[in-house]
Amino acid sequence: TQLLEQSPQFLSIQEGENLTVYCNSSSVFSSLQWYRQEPGEGPVLLVTVVTGGEVKKLKRLTFQFGDARKDSSLHITAAQPGDTGLYLCAGVKAAGNKLTFGGGTRVLVKP
Amino acid sequence: KAGVTQTPRYLIKTRGQQVTLSCSPISGHRSVSWYQQTPGQGLQFLFEYFSETQRNKGNFPGRFSGRQFSNSRSEMNVSTLELGDSALYLCASRFSGTGGYGYTFGSGTRLTVV
Numbered sequence: 001t002q003l004l005e006q007s008p009q010f011l012s013i014q015e016g017e018n019l020t021v022y023c024n025s026s027s028v029f030s031s032l033q034w035y036r037q038e039p040g041e042g043p044v045l046l047v048t049v050v051t052g053g054e055v056k057k058l059k060r061l062t063f064q065f066g067d068a069r070k071d072s073s074l075h076i077t078a079a080q081p082g083d084t085g086l087y088l089c090a091g092v093k094a095a096g097n098k099l100t101f102g103g104g105t106r107v108l109v110k111p
Numbered sequence: 112k113a114g115v116t117q118t119p120r121y122l123i124k125t126r127g128q129q130v131t132l133s134c135s136p137i138s139g140h141r142s143v144s145w146y147q148q149t150p151g152q153g154l155q156f157l158f159e160y161f162s163e164t165q166r167n168k169g170n171f172p173g174r175f176s177g178r179q180f181s182n183s184r185s186e187m188n189v190s191t192l193e194l195g196d197s198a199l200y201l202c203a204s205r206f207s208g209t210g211g212y213g214y215t216f217g218s219g220t221r222l223t224v225v
Contacts, residue, residue, distance in 0.1 A: 033214070042115075042201050042216030043154075088154065098144065098167050099203075099214065101154035 003027060004091055006102035013079055014110050021074045021105045023089035030094040032065055032072045037086040037104075046074075079109045113137065115204050115217035123223045129190040132220045136183050136204030140215075143185040145177060148199040148219070157200075160185055192224045 007022045023032070031050040035043035047056050049065035049072060056063045060083075062075040076083055086106050090099040116135040124130050136143050144167075145157040156169040160179035177187040183204070189196055200220045205213040 035216075040218070040221075042203075042218050044216070045214060090154075097142070097159055098156045098169070099146075099154075100156070101146075103153045 003100050004089055004102035006087075006089060006105050008105060009103065010106045010108075012108045012110065015080055016078050017109075019076050019079055019107065021087050021089075021107070022071070023073065023102050024071045025091065026070065027091075027093065028069050029091035030069070032069070032089060032091045033099070034063055034072070034074055035088040035090065037088060043088055076107075079107075081109050081111050083107060084109050115202060115215050117200075117202055117217035117220050119220060120218065121221045121223075123225060124192050125225055126192055126194060128192050129188060130192060130222060131186055131188045132200055132202075132222070134185045134187075134202035134204070134217060136185070136202075137206075137215055140204035140206050141183050142205045143179055143183065144203045144214070145185070145187050146201045146203065147171075148201060149197075154201070157187065189222075194224050196222065197224045198222060 004023055004025045011019055013019055031048055033048045034046045036046055037043040047063045049063055052067045052069045054065045060077045064073045072089055086104045088104045089102040118133045134143055142161045144159040146154050147157055148154045157171055158165055158177050159167040163179045174190045179185045201216050203214040203216045
């Protein structure tokens, strides 16, 4: 069982539609990060959230950290084909240094 | 500035052999972590080095080992390779040794064991 559960595992949408990816856990994390990974490449950091209830926006991407710091969501508005990729959430526990990754959500945006 | 460099990018090995992968962190970064990525298990933490000392180790058998040099470059070694070791091996570097910030990943080494 993954410590961080991501849903859905796969999402296929048309260009212009909105999408939301969820990352849930029963554990508390001191920080949570979202990455996007392209085939054959390493994950690229999108955002780090550290405060419960925090909302961060990155152009068309909105990230939210749950009040209890156990869950997070990524919302993409008006998705574009360039948003296609594997989205990964990763948490760090207090006083810890290792990233615990969710299973990933594969997003396909069709033109 | 240059990113995290992993070499080689691709590797094919035979069962029972051993392999060494290399990671050069971003200049000034002293922490290097290694992760294994497979379709079935996703990204799993292998170990982390900071200032030449292993600080954290994941749940992998002793066949997986690593080290870090004084210039912060790191290597990981897998001995007695098994088919299940086929994976993308990623390293990540960061400046600070504490907290969960600032990870930059390399492009990975794709290891295929036949």
